[in-house]
Amino acid sequence: MISLTARRFRLITAVAVLGAGLLAAGPAAADPGSVTVTVNARAGLATVSDTAVGVNHAVWDSELGTNTVADLYAKAGVGMMRYPGGSYGDIYHWKDNTAPGGYVAPNTDFDTFMGGVHRAGAQPIIIADYGSGTPQEAADWVRYANVTKGYGAKYWEIGNELYGNGHYGANWEADQHADKSPTAYAQGVVAYADAMKAVDPTIKVGAVLTTPANWPDGLVGSGDSATWNETVLSIAASHIDFVILHWYPSGATAADELSRPDQVTDMLYLVRQEIDRHSGGRDIGIALTETNTAVGMDTQPGALFAAETYASLLANGVFTVDWWDTHNGPTTVSTVAGQTDYGDSGLLSSGGCVNGTCEPAVNTPFAPYHALSMLGSFARPGDQFVRAGSDQPTVNAYAVRRANGDLALLLVNKDPDNAHTIAVNYAGYTPSPAVPTVSTFTNGASAVTTTSAGTATSQTLPPYSLTTVLLHPAATNAQPAPPGQPSAGTVTDRTATISWPSSGTGLKYEVYRQVGAVSEELGETTGTSLDVANLNPGTRYTVNVLARNGSGAVSWSSPPLTFTTTAPAHSTCSVRYADANDWASGFVGSVDITNTGSAPLDGWTLAFTWPTPYQQVSSGWNGTWTQQGTTVVVTGTGQLAPNAKVNTGFVAGYTGPNVTPIAFTLNGTVCATG
Template identity: 60%
Template sequence: MRRSRPAALLVFALAGFGMVGGPPATAAPAGVDVVVNARAGLETVSPTALGVNHAVWDTELGTPAVADLLKNAGVRAMRYPGGSYSDIYHWRDNTAPGGYVAPNTDFDHFMAGVRRAGGQPVVTANYGTGTPQEAADWVRYANVEKGYGVRYWEIGNENYGNGHYGSAWEADDHPDKSPAQYATLVRDYAQAMKAVDPSIKIGAVLTTPGEWPDGITAEGDAGPWNQVVLSIAGPVVDFAIVHWYPAGASGPEVLPKTDRVADQVQLLRRQMRQYANKDLGIAMTELNTSYGRNTQPGALFAADSYATLMANGVFNIDWWNVHNGIAETSTIAGQPDYNDFGLLSSGGCTTDGSVCEPAVNTPFAPYHALSMLSTFAGPGDQLVPAEVTDPLVKVHAARRTDGGLSVLLANEDPDNTKAVTLGYTGYTPSTTAQVLTYGNGNTAITTGSGSARSVTLAPYSLTTLVLRPTAQTTLPPTPARPLATDVTDRAATITWPTPPPGSGSLKYELHRQVGTTTQQWGETTGQSFRVTNLQPATQYTVNLVARDTAGRLSWASPPLTFQTATPATSTCTVGFAKTTDWGNGYVASVDITNDTDHPVGPWELTFTWPRAWQRLDSGWNATWSQVGDTVHVVGETALAAGATWNVGFVGAYSGPDVTPVAFRLNGTLCAT
C-alpha cells in the first residue's frame, strides 16, 4: 500500500511511556522438546533473501550511517524507490508529482548506499505514470552507463490497488485498469528493458493468496488478477512480486499467521505452472506486521516470517521499510511502541509533541531480528525441518556451508520462560554451542556460549544456537532437486539429473519427509525410481541423499513436493467448481455422480477442509453440517444409477484457500 511519512522529520527525546505488566515469572520454566532433522532438506538461502525497502521521501536514504547499519545487520538486498511512490516516481529528474522527494535521494545516492552496504538493488519501474521507454532508459543508465549491475526490476507496485476492484491507492494513468492491460504492458516493459540488458530479471505484481483482492474476478475480466497476469505476462517475466501485512491487534492474533506462508507459496507455484506454464521466482518485496512494529512482537514476527519464507524458497524478502515515521503510540510488553513501519527511528514526535521517538537511526526491535537472521542462515545455507512441542515456541534450523548447524528459537510467550531440550537427527554436534540472544527491551544481541542440547528461553525472546560437528568430513555432492512424473493415485516416478563429473560412484537414497523423521522409500545407482503403494489425494515431500562407496551421506537435495491424484475410476465422481469468489468466501457448485449400476440411498458425501481457517457457512440441495474440520452432506433422495445430483454451498476462509480434493461418498473415495 501507499505508506507515506511526514514531510519533515523532527528530533526528539523519549517521553510519555509508563511501564506496565507484572513482575517476572517465578515458576519453573516449562519443558519444551525440539527435534531437528538435518537428514532432510528444505530450500537454500538466496543471496538476496534478507532485504529492506528504501523510499525517496527518506532524508537518510543512502547515507553512510544507514548503509553501515544495514551492512552490520547482514542486509543483502535494498528496494527502491519506495512502495506506491514507485508508480509516481521519475528517476531521471528524481521527482514524484503529488508526493514528497527528499534531497539527496536520487538513484545514484541510493546506489552509493547499496554499494557501501555490500548489498544488491531491487528497483521498481514506474508503471502507473511511466512508460516502457522510461524504464528501458533507466536500465541503460544503471547497467550500461554506470555499470551498477542492477539485476532485479519490478514493473509497478500493488497495481491491483488502482481502483479496478474498488479500492484505489495506487497511481495508474491508464484508462484501462484491468489485469489484462497491466499484463500486456508488462510484456512491453520486459521487451524494451531486456533489449538494453538481456541479463536482467523482470518481476510482475501478483496478489498474495488469501489476501485481498486474491480470487476476485472483476466485471469484464477472464479471471482473478493472478490468472490473467500469469496467462499474458507469465511467459516473458522471471519472478512474481507479492506483499504481506497480516492483520491482527495482538501478538496471539498476528504471530501464528506465519503458518500461512507454505500455502501462499505453494498456491503461487501452482498458479504459475497452470497459467504461465513454468516456474517463476517469488519475491515478497514488502513485509511488516500490524502489531508491535517497533517492539518485541515485531522482532518475533520478522524472525519467524523471514525464516519461514526462506525455507519455502522465496528469494527476496524486503521489510517495509528502513524509515517511516511515528504514528499511534502505545506500550507493548513494557516497551514504547510508535507504530512506526521503520527498522530505524525517524526521530520524530507526535503532532502534539507529547511523545517522541529516540534519536534518528536508533534501531527498533525488528532490526535486531534481521541481524539475528543473518547469523542464523546466510547465502547457500540450507534450511532443514525442525519441530517443537510448544506452539508458543517457533523453531527453524539450517545446515551451513561451513559444516555447522544453526537453530533459531523464538519464544512468543510474553510471560513465561521455556526450558528447551534439543535432539538432532543426521547431525552430531559438539557439546558446546555459540548462543546469541535478543530479549524484550534489549538494545543489542548478546553473544555467549552454552549447551548444544539445552537452552532456556526468556519470555518474548529470540535465541540462536550455532553448532559445530563433532568431526569434519568431505561429503558427496548434494543431489539436484528431483522431479515427479507419471503421477497417479497410487504411484509416481521420481527422476533427477546425473551427478557432475568427478563425483565418483554414488548410490541415491530417496527419503520422504514426515515431520522430523524420514522414511526411506528405496535406493538406486540410476537417475530414476518408481514409487508405488502411495495413498490417493495425498501430498508428499521427498529428498534425495547421495551415498558414496565409503558410506558417507551428502546433504539432502532441495525438496520435491507432489500430490497424488484421486482414483481414475471409482463408484462415484465429484466435480467441484467455484462460481463466485469475493476474497474471503465463495459459492461452490458440487456435482455428485453415482457410477454404479444400482441406486445409492441414503447417501452421505464428506470432505475435510485442508486448513483451520476454512469453514462451511451454508449449503443447499442437501442437508449440510460441519463437525470439526469435516463437512457432511446428506442426500435428501436416493441417487439413481448413473445419475448426477448437484449441491452447492457457501465457504469462508481467512487465509490461503486450499481447495479440498478428497471427496468420499458413503466412505468411498470418489474420482474428481
C-alpha cells in the same frame, strides 16, 4: 507502501529450529514446562540466496543513501534494497527525481541510492513506473543503470500494488491508464519487459500478484474472466522472471499476529500452483517485497514477527523478503509488552514526535532491525534450511546447515511471560559436545547479546526472545555430494515416479518424505529414479533424496520436491468441485456428484477433508452439511441412479490460504474428479 507517516494495513510453517541461552541479567521466570525441539538434517528445504534479507528505501527519506544507514544495513547482513518506495514507484520519474503528487527529499536520486547500496554490499530491486510511466522510460533507466553507470542492477519490478488502482473498488495506487484491468496490466508488463530486456537481456523482470487469502485474491472484477493472478500469469508468464507479493497480516493481538507465519507454506503452495499452470516449465521465482506487522511494529512482537516471517518465507524458497521500511515516522504511541511503541513501520527511528511523545534519536534501531540482524547472521547465502519443529505452539524453531558442516539454529519464544527449557533432538546430524555460541535478543533490549552457553541438546530461552545457536559437527568425515533437484514424473492417485540428477558413481540413493519434523523413507535405489507406491489420493508430499556411499557416509539432502497426488482416473463416482463465487474471505462452493457406477445409490454421503485448517463451512443446500475439524460431510436423500447427477453446495469462510480439496469419497468410495 503508501505514505511516509501512515500505513493502512490491508487484508491480505515452515518448521525450523532451535536453540537458545538464558542471557537475561536477572533470574528467569519459573519454567512452566519443557519444550522438545526436533531438528531433521535429512529434510532439506530451500537454499538461502544472496538477496534473502531485504529492506525498502524511499525517496521521501532524507536519510536515503547515507553512510550511517548503509553501515547499519551492512552490519545486519542486508542483501537487497528496494527503491524508490512502494506506491511511489508508480509516480516516480528517475530522470529528474520527481514524484508528482508526492514528496521527494533532497539527495535521494538514483545515484545516491546506489551509493548506499554498494556501501552496504547489497543489490538493488527497482520499481519501474507503470502507473504514470512508459516502457521507454523504464528501458532508459535500465540503460542508464547498467550500460552508462555499470551498476549491474539485476532485479526490476513493473509497478507496485496495481490491483489497488480502483479496478476492484479500493483505489490507492496511481494508474493513469484508461484500462485498469489485470489484462491491461499484464499486457503492459509484456511491453515493459520486452523494452527493458532489449537494453540488457540479463536483467530479471517481475510482475505484481496478489497474495493468497489477502484482498483482492479470489475476486473476479467487472469485465474479467478470471482473477488478477490467473489473468496476469496467463498473459505475462513467458516474459517475466519472478512474481511479486506483499503481505501485511492483520492480527488483532500480538499472539494472533505471531501465528500468521504458520500460513506461509500453504500461501506459497498456492502461488506456485498458479505459476506452474502458466510457466511452461520456466523457473519463475517469488519475491516478497513488502511486509510488516499490525501489532507492536517497533517492539518485541515486531521483532518476533520479522524473524518468523523471514525464516518461514526463505525456508520455502522466496529469494528476497523486504521489510517495510527504513524510516516512516511515528503514528500512535502505545505500550506493548512493557515497552513504548510508536506505531512506526520503519526499522530505524525517524526521531519524530506525536502527541507530545518523541522517538529516540534518528537512526536508532527499533526491535525488528535486531531481528533482521540475527537473521542475516543465522541464514547466510548458500546455507540450506532443514526442517525442525517444536512440540509447543509458543516456541517455533528454524535451522540451516552450512557447507562446512555447521548447523545454525534459530528459536522464537513467543511466550511474553515465561522462559522455556529446550531439549533438542537431532536426526541426520551429530553435534560437537563443545559449548555452542549463543546469541539472544530479549524484550526491551537495545542490542543482541552473544556468549557461549548451554549445550547442543539443552538451552533455556528467555521470555519473548529470539535466540540463535551455532553448532559444529562432531566429525567432518568426507560425504558424497548431495543429489540435485528432484522432479516428479507421472503422478497418479496412488503412485509417483521421482527422478534426480546423479551425484557420483557407486552410490545408493534414499528417498524420504517429510512428515512434520521427521522423515519417512519411501524407498532406495542405485539408479536415479524411484517409483513410489501406496500413496494417498489428493495428498501433498514433500520429499528429499540423499546419497550414501560404500563406506556408509550420507550426503546432505537434495533440494525439496513437492507434488500432490490426484484423484483416481476411474471410479464408480465422479465429483466436480468449483469455487463459484469468492470475496477474499469466504466463498460459495459448488459440488456436482455423478454416479458413474452400474448400481443405483439409495441415499448418499459425500466426504472430504480440507488440506488446511483455515476453512469453515457455515451453511449448505441440497444435503445436510456438517464439519468437524477439517473433515466435511454432506448427506443427501433419495436415489441417485446410474449416470445421474446431483448438485449440492455450501457457503464457507476462510482465514488463511484457501487450498481446495482434491479427494472426495461417496459412500466410502474415492471418486474421480472432472
